Amino acid sequence: MTADVRKETLGFQTEAKQLLHLMIHSLYSNKEIFLRELISNASDAIDKLRFAALADPSLLEGGAELQVQVDVAKSKKLHTITISDNGIGMNRDEVIENLGTIAKSGTAAFLENLTGDQKKDSQLIGQFGVGFYSAFIVADRVEVHTRKAGEAADQGVLWESHGEAEFSIEAKPKETRGTSITLFLKKDCQDFADDWRVRSVIKKYSDHISVPVMMAKPPAPKDDDAEKPEKDAPLEYEAINAATALWTRGRTEVSDEEYKEFYKHVSHDFQDPLTWSHNKVEGKLEYTSLLYLPAKAPFDLWNREMTRGLKLYVQRTFIMDEAEQFLPMYLRFVKGVVDSNDLSLNVSREILQQDPAVESMRSALTKRVLDMLAKLAKSKGDDYAIFWKEFGQVLKEGPAEDFANKEKIAKLLRFSTTHTDVATQDQSLEDYVSRMQEKQDKIYYVVAENFNTAKHSPHLEVFRKKGIEVLLLSDRVDDWLMNHLQEFDGKRFQDVARGALDLAAESEEEKAEQEKLSKESEALVERLGKVLEAQVAEVRATSRLTDSAACLVVGDHDMGAQMRRIMEAAGQPVPESKPILEINPAHPLVRMLDEEADEDRFADLGSILFDQANLVEGGQLDDPAAYVARMNRLLLQMSKA
Ligand code: ADP
Numbered sequence: 001m002t003a004d005v006r007k008e009t010l011g012f013q014t015e016a017k018q019l020l021h022l023m024i025h026s027l028y029s030n031k032e033i034f035l036r037e038l039i040s041n042a043s044d045a046i047d048k049l050r051f052a053a054l055a056d057p058s059l060l061e062g063g064a065e066l067q068v069q070v071d072v073a074k075s076k077k078l079h080t081i082t083i084s085d086n087g088i089g090m091n092r093d094e095v096i097e098n099l100g101t102i103a104k105s106g107t108a109a110f111l112e113n114l115t116g117d118q119k120k121d122s123q124l125i126g127q128f129g130v131g132f133y134s135a136f137i138v139a140d141r142v143e144v145h146t147r148k149a150g151e152a153a154d155q156g157v158l159w160e161s162h163g164e165a166e167f168s169i170e171a172k173p174k175e176t177r178g179t180s181i182t183l184f185l186k187k188d189c190q191d192f193a194d195d196w197r198v199r200s201v202i203k204k205y206s207d208h209i210s211v212p213v214m215m216a217k218p219p220a221p222k223d224d225d226a227e228k229p230e231k232d233a234p235l236e237y238e239a240i241n242a243a244t245a246l247w248t249r250g251r252t253e254v255s256d257e258e259y260k261e262f263y264k265h266v267s268h269d270f271q272d273p274l275t276w277s278h279n280k281v282e283g284k285l286e287y288t289s290l291l292y293l294p295a296k297a298p299f300d301l302w303n304r305e306m307t308r309g310l311k312l313y314v315q316r317t318f319i320m321d322e323a324e325q326f327l328p329m330y331l332r333f334v335k336g337v338v339d340s341n342d343l344s345l346n347v348s349r350e351i352l353q354q355d356p357a358v359e360s361m362r363s364a365l366t367k368r369v370l371d372m373l374a375k376l377a378k379s380k381g382d383d384y385a386i387f388w389k390e391f392g393q394v395l396k397e398g399p400a401e402d403f404a405n406k407e408k409i410a411k412l413l414r415f416s417t418t419h420t421d422v423a424t425q426d427q428s429l430e431d432y433v434s435r436m437q438e439k440q441d442k443i444y445y446v447v448a449e450n451f452n453t454a455k456h457s458p459h460l461e462v463f464r465k466k467g468i469e470v471l472l473l474s475d476r477v478d479d480w481l482m483n484h485l486q487e488f489d490g491k492r493f494q495d496v497a498r499g500a501l502d503l504a505a506e507s508e509e510e511k512a513e514q515e516k517l518s519k520e521s522e523a524l525v526e527r528l529g530k531v532l533e534a535q536v537a538e539v540r541a542t543s544r545l546t547d548s549a550a551c552l553v554v555g556d557h558d559m560g561a562q563m564r565r566i567m568e569a570a571g572q573p574v575p576e577s578k579p580i581l582e583i584n585p586a587h588p589l590v591r592m593l594d595e596e597a598d599e600d601r602f603a604d605l606g607s608i609l610f611d612q613a614n615l616v617e618g619g620q621l622d623d624p625a626a627y628v629a630r631m632n633r634l635l636l637q638m639s640k641a
Contacts (some may be wrong), residue, residue: 007170012161013101016133018111019125020163023133026122031189033270034134035070035198036205038083038181040265041132042068043209045087045179047318049149052088054317054345059149062086062176068213069237070202072193079193084180089148092157092169099132099144099159100167104307110299122270127299129268136163138192139183147174199240208246208262210316212239245316247290247337251278263292266311267335271295274383276336277372281364285357286341289365291334293372297390301333308332310365313339314347325352326362330397330409331369333390338365363404370408377412377428385426388414392425396477400484410488413481416451416472418460423451427471429488435469442494445471447478447562449618458548458616459496465546466503470496479563497617499556501544514543521585524594528583531606535622537578545584550613552579561617581610601637604630 012020027033046066053059069084090098097103110128114121135142144159156174161167174180183192191197195218202213216235246254246262263273273292280288291310300306309324309332316339326338342357352358373395377384388395398409414425419435432443444463448454454472463470473482482493494502518525521541529539537555545551554560558577559567567574583590589609596602611627614620621627 007168009166009168010096010100011166015102015107015111016100017165018114019102019107019128020133020136022111022114022121022125023130024136024163026125027130027134027137030122031137032192032201033130033205034137034183035081035083035192035201036261036264037130037132037134039068039070039202039206039209039213040268042083042085042087042179043206043211043265045085045089046211048088049086049178051318051320052149056150059177061150066211067239068209068211070198070213070215072195072198074190074193079185079190080182081185081192081198082180082182084178086176086178087149089151089178090146090157091148091151091155092171094148095144095146095157095159095169099161104128104300105305106300106303123296124299125270127269127296129298130270131268133163135181135183138185138189139163140186141184143182143184144179145172145174145182146179147177149177151177202240205261205264207241208258209241209265210243210245212243213241214238215240245313245339247278247288247339248316254278262290263335266337267292267294269294269296269298269335273335274387275372275376275380277368279368285360287361288339289336289368290338291336291365291369291372293369293376293387294333294335295386295390297333301391301394306332310335311337312343312347312352313337314343314345315339315341317345319343319345319347320349323349323352325349325358326365327369328362328366328398328401330394330401331366333394334369366402366405367408370405370412373412374408388425393475393477396475396481399481406485407488410485416454416474418455418464418470418472421455421472432469432471433489433491436491437466437468440468441491443471443488443491444468444494444496445473445482446496447473447482447560449562449565450474453616453618456616457497458545458551458613459553461546461548462501462503462544463496468503476562476566479560479566483563495554495560496544497552498554498560500553501542510543517541517543517585521583521594524585524590525583527602528581528593528606528609531603532581532610535578535610536581538580540580540582541585542582544582545587548584548613548616549587549589550581550583550609552613552617552619553582554579561619565619581613583609601634604633608634 046068049059050066063086066086071082071084073080113124141160141162145156146159147153147156153175154171154173156172157169158172159167159169185192195215199215206213214237217238246258259276259278260272263269263276272295274295276290276292278290298306307322309322310326311321312319312323312326323338327334338361340361343355373387376387392414395409395412399406402409410429413429415427416423416425417427417432419427429443446454446457446459448457451472451474454474460470482495485493487493518541525539525541529536532539555577559575564574593602593605593609596605608627608630611621
């Protein structure tokens with residue numbers, strides 16, 4: 001194959017252009033992170049080469065000593081910094097693909113959220129991950145000279161851009177494999193061509209990188225007695241980082257700062273993590289894990305193809321990114337590293353899926369994460385609140401996915417309840433249970449479309465009157481969650497809008513009252529049942545309402561209203577089922593209905609009662625026009641009367 005020698009100028013993909021712009025304008029107060037990002041990429045490229053060389057050792061030709069090299073140069077006109085690696089390198093197509101486009105799905109939608117407000121946008125960019133484009137924070141021109149491992153010197157490629165709309169690409173032979181990135185520094189960023197400045201930044205951000213980062217030794221101070229160094233003597237390089245994989249060190253040897261920097265390297269996140277857990281396991285299986293809890297959800301948390309999983313190493317050798325087999329889906333926000341001594345170096349994704357060792361590591365790592373969360377909840381409530389806000393809805397998927405850990409997960413859940421009556425989800429099930437009334441044997445909850453609908457649900461009236469606490473649920477996953485939770489601490493969960501009202505705390509007196517009510521309403525219930533025959537399964541009198549006239553109740557085994565709406569919205573078939581209409585015989589409207597002799601007016605009023613019960617739940621009317629017409633007929637009759 002002959003190299004493509006044309007020099008081509010190509011435009012950045014729209015998303016890439018937007019991201020570049022964002023990067024340059026929102027991160028300049030944090031300029032120095034570009035060095036961390038480029039060294040991180042270089043170290044990844046070396047990891048990838050090391051892995052590829054397991055299958056094809058010839059890829060290491062020309063030097064098996066893998067390292068990153070940083071050079072600075074100053075002239076009158078130009079100040080540059082160059083970051084070179086002898087890693088995997090890129091061919092022409094890969095350069096265009098990797099440096100000219102952004103492949104993450106959902107990027108366009110993410111970029112639409114940008115506000116132009118630098119502070120806010122720099123937070124957003126943290127959720128996205130920084131990366132190669134950060135070079136343009138400090139440089140007004142960037143050259144990338146690269147050659148893929150295993151290819152001939154004449155296959156080198158030179159990529160160049162000013163970080164605006166376009167980049168150029170041309171063939172340029174390269175003697176060594178790997179990538180060399182040269183930044184032509186902006187006027188106000190020339191300190192990054194200063195040896196000591198660069199050394200301190202690398203120390204700060206990249207000490208934990210497992211490959212050596214080399215810089216030329218500074219010239220020895222002038223000393224007339226010393227032998228004069230030969231002119232043009234080759235520079236001597238020295239490693240300026242510790243260059244041991246951080247997770248192989250003991251917990252007490254690693255500072256918090258180092259843990260935090262390492263997190264940024266593995267996660268491409270820009271903020272500090274909330275917490276981490278570092279463990280070495282010995283015994284039947286031997287592995288080390290370092291698991292982090294991010295402080296901010298990534299932009300694609302809800303995207304099915306989101307990047308998730310841990311970085312997998314086998315005996316210190318990098319094997320793959322995003323090894324999702326080591327944690328369940330509902331812990332997909334966890335970042336980190338797992339390094340196994342037992343797996344084989346040529347392990348593949350397919351093998352991971354079947355390996356029993358992986359299965360037991362997965363269950364141990366899952367427990368670790370749940371314990372880490374429990375510990376955070378106990379010792380740092382404010383941080384746990386941050387976690388819950390960002391990832392609580394994901395954790396709620398847990399009880400359905402991970403039956404074995406249901407009880408552990410349940411303890412980590414946080415809810416809004418009638419006890420606080422605010423939207424913030426900060427009450428645990430243990431809190432609820434500790435406040436239960438003496439005879440209460442169930443944990444009550446209501447599910448609605450949003451918090452306000454839940455809070456004002458007519459189903460809560462009797463509970464509020466009796467001072468019985470109810471969980472207020474309004475997240476999309478809540479119905480699903482409750483279906484799988486079923487019980488906590490030996491107490492069953494009860495949807496207050498489902499089935500007959502059964503308050504164990506009811507006194508005999510109250511029960512007698514209820515029976516009397518039903519007796520007295522028999523005729524009305526039957527009459528109303530006929531009018532609403534097509535819409536409801538049953539009409540009955542209730543004592544659960546104090547202020548409202550009516551409400552809808554779901555049959556014990558029918559699908560809840562929220563689940564029904566979600567399924568319908570997703571175009572899924574929903575089984576036929578009709579709600580039960582419960583009426584409050586003490587309500588003036590219901591009494592008026594009972595006294596209504598005109599059958600047409602009775603039918604209008606009855607239908608309105610039903611439609612309103614539906615509306616209060618946040619439901620949609622089957623025939624809103626008919627509802628309005630009925631309402632208007634009644635209003636007109638009122639004005640005539
Ligand atoms: P990310 O690292 O998050 O994927 P970047 O924008 O930093 O995003 O890099 C884009 C891609 O370019 C990388 O995924 C990698 O494939 C490639 N790349 C970047 N730097 C190098 C390098 N030094 N050597 C080889 N490939 C690189």
